[in-house]
Amino acid sequence: MSAIDDLATELSKLPGIGRKTAMRLTYHLLKQSPEQSRRLAGALETLVARVRRCSVCNNLTEQDPCALCADPRRDQGILCVVEEASDIGAVERAGEFRGVYHVLGGRLSPLDGVGPEDLSVRALVERVSHGATREVILATNPSLEGEATALYVQRQLAPLVPLVSRIARGIPVGGDLEYADGVTIAQAISARREM
Amino acid sequence: MSAIDDLATELSKLPGIGRKTAMRLTYHLLKQSPEQSRRLAGALETLVARVRRCSVCNNLTEQDPCALCADPRRDQGILCVVEEASDIGAVERAGEFRGVYHVLGGRLSPLDGVGPEDLSVRALVERVSHGATREVILATNPSLEGEATALYVQRQLAPLVPLVSRIARGIPVGGDLEYADGVTIAQAISARREM
Numbered sequence: 273m274s275a276i277d278d279l280a281t282e283l284s285k286l287p288g289i290g291r292k293t294a295m296r297l298t299y300h301l302l303k304q305s306p307e308q309s310r311r312l313a314g315a316l317e318t319l320v321a322r323v324r325r326c327s328v329c330n331n332l333t334e335q336d337p338c339a340l341c342a343d344p345r346r347d348q349g350i351l352c353v354v355e356e357a358s359d360i361g362a363v364e365r366a367g368e369f370r371g372v373y374h375v376l377g378g379r380l381s382p383l384d385g386v387g388p389e390d391l392s393v394r395a396l397v398e399r400v401s402h403g404a405t406r407e408v409i410l411a412t413n414p415s416l417e418g419e420a421t422a423l424y425v426q427r428q429l430a431p432l433v434p435l436v437s438r439i440a441r442g443i444p445v446g447g448d449l450e451y452a453d454g455v456t457i458a459q460a461i462s463a464r465r466e467m
Numbered sequence: 468m469s470a471i472d473d474l475a476t477e478l479s480k481l482p483g484i485g486r487k488t489a490m491r492l493t494y495h496l497l498k499q500s501p502e503q504s505r506r507l508a509g510a511l512e513t514l515v516a517r518v519r520r521c522s523v524c525n526n527l528t529e530q531d532p533c534a535l536c537a538d539p540r541r542d543q544g545i546l547c548v549v550e551e552a553s554d555i556g557a558v559e560r561a562g563e564f565r566g567v568y569h570v571l572g573g574r575l576s577p578l579d580g581v582g583p584e585d586l587s588v589r590a591l592v593e594r595v596s597h598g599a600t601r602e603v604i605l606a607t608n609p610s611l612e613g614e615a616t617a618l619y620v621q622r623q624l625a626p627l628v629p630l631v632s633r634i635a636r637g638i639p640v641g642g643d644l645e646y647a648d649g650v651t652i653a654q655a656i657s658a659r660r661e662m
Contacts, residue, residue: 279511286496287495288491301511323471
């Protein structure tokens, strides 16, 4: 039954999907109408055919420049730097930021062989060197690699931008001190603000 | 970004895949080579185009009759009745059974509106009525619906087949009495065998 095995093999290449889940999904699709499988196949084809990188901010988009860069209501003077295009969705859902973005396309990770030349840092430096940028917010993840990446980017941008800032680290809203790790609590204390 | 949302929507229709996982899978595919997405799309197209039901045993197959029914080394006199085509893989992996199969295509479930006419019971009765079947093993799941289905099928087949048997229920190999439920333990005791 090679068509079944073929699909299961392709599905099991996806992250978090093992062989058993892949077989379960395949049999699920066989029980559904053929239309559902065809729509999924079509959506995949459309994805690879249409989605590309925005030439301004490196976001994933179907139009160039992307909808965020092209939006006249957004403040082009404030840049939020994120690791991945998927991080933009997270920031947008928060509804707090009205500037534009820059997607690095990863984080510095010497162990994985990812160096500065693998990230779109040069394009970012080029972008802010025109002088219209008032602030760059570094919103890389608060992980070891994310912090190293933020530090590297900050050093590149410091001579060019009036203000380079970093998102706050601390106890998540709704979180519990009892279950927070020591490093996070230390950050939350050192970054305390007067009430 | 409708191509991204479209794919995420299609993926989130799959069982066990929520909106967040669907987005993660979509972004993963965008980071891979376009070839991987195209192979996945191709495997889906091939699946719906090629896979059909075996006219003998109701298994999912690309050829009719299926490879199992067409295999001359398998004993056509012993039938193993399973709920779903995916169950055949589980029995085959055990390597214990050398007969042929019959796929019911589900289990009796009045609450879900699944009655006897929704399962391929009539085809099974037709199949065994030729008189060449020596034994039918009922390998529906040991759940409430699976047991009811086995009982129903047994009643239909009893006048036609010399032996209708049911797979054994008991403590799984490698399992632990302490964590087994009472019904299973009761089954394991009542089905005890002399050593």
